[in-house]
Amino acid sequence: MYIVDDPTLALIARFVGNASSAGGSDEAFFRGQIAAIEAHVERFPVAERDQRALEWIESNAVHYRQQWQKQSAVTTLARERCPDCPLCGGDKETPCAIHRRWLKLLERYAADQLSSRDYVEMSLTLLKGYKNWLKVTQLRDPSRVAKQGPSGLCAG
Numbered sequence: 001m002y003i004v005d006d007p008t009l010a011l012i013a014r015f016v017g018n019a020s021s022a023g024g025s026d027e028a029f030f031r032g033q034i035a036a037i038e039a040h041v042e043r044f045p046v047a048e049r050d051q052r053a054l055e056w057i058e059s060n061a062v063h064y065r066q067q068w069q070k071q072s073a074v075t076t077l078a079r080e081r082c083p084d085c086p087l088c089g090g091d092k093e094t095p096c097a098i099h100r101r102w103l104k105l106l107e108r109y110a111a112d113q114l115s116s117r118d119y120v121e122m123s124l125t126l127l128k129g130y131k132n133w134l135k136v137t138q139l140r141d142p143s144r145v146a147k148q149g150p151s152g153l154c155a156g
Helices: 007-016 026-041 046-078 097-110 116-140
Strands: none
Touching (some): 007 116, 046 097
């Protein structure tokens, strides 16, 4: 299940590519949602549980799905690595410095600590900084780009 109703998250999924297909299964989503409903209704008398479950679905299902999608995207993207990453000598298993910093922004966005606008602005600032660093570094010493990121930071 990956029904993206958050425009920023939809953009991220399209940009990264694999996130939309690997964002979690329908089965995992529904199991989690059923567990949340069951945990909610268990404190009510048995006769009220069906009605309380319907009330929970009516008031919480959309928010639950949105939060699940955000967390699913973070989990999926934490394992991704750009196939043509110029940092860290082509290590495809370890996120590079820019990916780690970007992932921290995504985690803050998923936790509702950043608005969509702030997330996009901060991500673009991060990318611009690395782009400028790569240009300067390539002009000085092209072999250094494969070994380091800004400030000599390489993932690991």
